Amino acid sequence: MGIILKQSFKNTIFIFLGFGLGGINTLFLYPNFLDDKYYGLVIYLLSTSNLLMPLIAFGTHHAIVKFYSSYKTKEEKDRFLSSLVFLPLLIALPFAFFFNFFYEEIGDYLASEENIIIKDYTYVIYLAAVTCAYFEVFYAWAKVQFQSVFGNILREIWNRAIIMILLFAVYFKFITETEFISYLIASYFLRMFVMMFYALKLYIPKFTFSRPNNFKEIIRFSGYIILAGSAGAILLDIDKYMIPGKESLATAAYYTVAVFIGSFIEAPSRAMLNILQPLTSKTLNEENHKEVASLYKKSSINLLLISGLFFLLVNTNVAQLFELLPPKYSGGGAVIVVLMISLLKLYSGFLGNNGAIINNSKFYKITLPISISMALSVYFLNKLFYYELDMGTEGLALATMIVIFAANTFKLFFVNRKFSITPFTEKSLMMILIIAVLYLGFNFWDFPISDIYIWKFPIHPIINIALKSILILVIYIFLVLKLKISNEFDSLLKKYYR
Template identity: 75%
Template sequence: MGIVLKQSFKNTLFIYLGFAVGGLNTLVLYTRFLEDEYYGLVTYLLATSNILMPLIALGIHHTIVKFFSSYFTKVDKDKFLSSVLFLPLLIAIPMGFVGNLFYEQIGNYLSAENPIIKEYTFVIYLVAFTCAYFEVFHAWAKVHFETVFGNILKELYNRVAVMILLFAVYFNWITKEEFIYYLTAAYFVRMLLMMLYAFKLYMPKFTFARPDNFKEVLRFSIYIIMAGSAGAIILDIDKFMIPGKESLETAAYYSVAVFIGSFIEAPSRAMLNILQPLTSKTLNEENHTEVASLYKKSSINLLIISGFFFVLINANINELFRLLPVQYAGGALVVFMISLLKMYNGFLGNNGAIINNSKYYKITLPYSLIMAFSVYFLNKLFYYELDMGTDGLALATLIVIFCANTGKILFVKRKFSMTPFTDKSFLMIGLIALLYLLFNFWDFTFSDIYFLKFPIHPILNMFLKSVLITVTYLVLVVKLNISTEISNISKRFYK
């Protein structure tokens, strides 16, 4: 776990720095510098591009991670990279042509409830294209076990760009309309930076020759593209569906709650950046003992870290919403459900990497399709028919992904005879539940304190509760020796 922990630590720092900047953007700048309608528009455009991105990428970012370590000579590696690098263009070019040909019809369909969308429909395609090739070159870096720079671009760069552009709007250097165009340009710059870095790490000699297993590579890509597209629907279909019933402002309010609940997934994203190629390598070497070790260690460590942030966020959520404009309040239940889901995702460890990079990767397609259809119909039921509002959207996502993740645990148990559980897993779950119940239902009592009409008392309350939660949580985790890695780290400070 040495290389995993080292790069995961760096990645986590940059991801949380990105979340800090994103939090400032989401909770302060977007809500004050950009009209709610335009914030909702940005949310809708990016969510829709995320749904489209896997289709354009053709699954090549997953293909690179799975197959690159199976080639041992530079000639074979060059054949492989040369073959897959341009495959996304087979989708992107015809899609762009058709989109341009039927732009009017597509724009009218997407903007039926919110006419402002029509003018910016082309942004969806451009952002999806740049994100697709960014992921391809990010995977290129991952297989060389260099994940930090790509992670900075993925987690921090966009949020810093958004911050700069929001201040540009505030100072009237650009208009709200130009904000969207400049943000699109920022995605192109990010893609080019990632491409240059990938070529710096490994510059292949481009060739028209194909690797011997090209049919298998292509078959894997086709399966993954369909599974990835279905997976993207699961993650972003809710933000896509909101403008079909309500205003774009509602998408903005929901996006804020989802952002807060998603805060706890940073450790998982950080660790999986390096675990994915490492898991692929150990599976290609048929070293199942090491795979099982990575599975258990990643699960317990991610459960500890994500559980800590689960308690921290939900214990402070009501005070946090008091700092936001009143129309953003009322999303505490969405935050709870999304954060619970993200914590469960962390508990799975590298489960997804095991399935995707094994000979059983085809199972991801039916799983993803079932999940995509399920979340769509549950969204229709809860949001449109039962009129449960955005709480219904979050509940649909929670139910579908919880059931699917449980199925993945059982699948890996049946096929590989391994589980993510250790003897401390359920002790840790009990500890998280206990601390959540202990800290969630009380607050420090302060008189109302304001500085330049900004409330300070919620911040004081959150700060003191967070300190108390942090100390209690860390002491219990170390004393109970939940994780060998965390215990060893703590010994370095208390020798």
């Protein structure tokens, strides 16, 4: 776990910085600097592009991670990378023709009478999908060289920093809200090129038209992944895509804020999995099953430990946090949405590198029926809860929670059946009890501090959040160290304590 902890620590810093910038943008700048309609429009366009991106990427970024470590010579690696780097372009060019030829029809289909503005920005969906697809390809290129930090900076910080700059530009009337979207897409292109040059700096292949010997296997894998990835994208973004079909674009903005807050706890998972994915692939290719089992258990307990802390910090302070936002953002059961999304992220962290084990093993084909089942399930549950039962955005969050919880539980049993390993250790139940007891102990009260304002801005929620967070942090770390939950966590603290 040495290389994992080292790069995960760096990645965690940048991911938290990215989440911090994203939090400022999502919770404060977007609601106050950009009209709700345009905020919802940005969310809709980017969410819809995420539905298209896996098709254009053609699973190339996943194939790079899975197969790269299986090649032993530079010639084999060069043939492999040369064959894959142009695959997304073969998909993107026909899509460009299709979008151009049927632009009016696509715009009419996506735009409703209440949200007709969508039609003028349909092209953004395609451009964002292409740039994100190629960014992921070159990010995977860097990850297989075990250099994930710079790409992580570009993924987590770049767009959020650009958005912050552009939002201030809108506020000071340097640009219009329409120009905001154009500049944002331009930043996506620039990020793609920066990632490309960095990846080529790490490793420049001798480009060749020769294909690797297992090219058919790679294409089969990519075919499965492209379908599974598309289904996975539907699962993640279908809710934001469906909202404008019933309500205004502004509702998508309000829902996005609640989802963002609930998703905050996945930051450490994303940091660790960036480096765990290529390592998991390497150990599987080497058939080192003992190391696979070790990575599984260590990733589970450490992610549960870190994710559990952020679950507590978010959910015990969420009511105070919403007091800092305009009242319309806390309506519609936003607190419940945060709880459901954060429980889901906590469970996903608890399963460690479960998904990486499946995706990089010979059983990767199971991801296709799982993903398709999830996509269909979440779509029909969204239709039931959101449209027919009129449960509001809580229904969308509930549908997502049910489907992903069921799928993750299936993956847990699947890995156990095929590899005879589980992520559980003797400390897992102890860690769950710590999280549950502290949540129940701190969720239903706040410090009796109220009505403190600076220039009409409420300061008392910030004071409450800070005091309660410090108290939770001290108790949590004390219990984790006292009960010796994680050897890696103990070693890390002792290193900095000394």
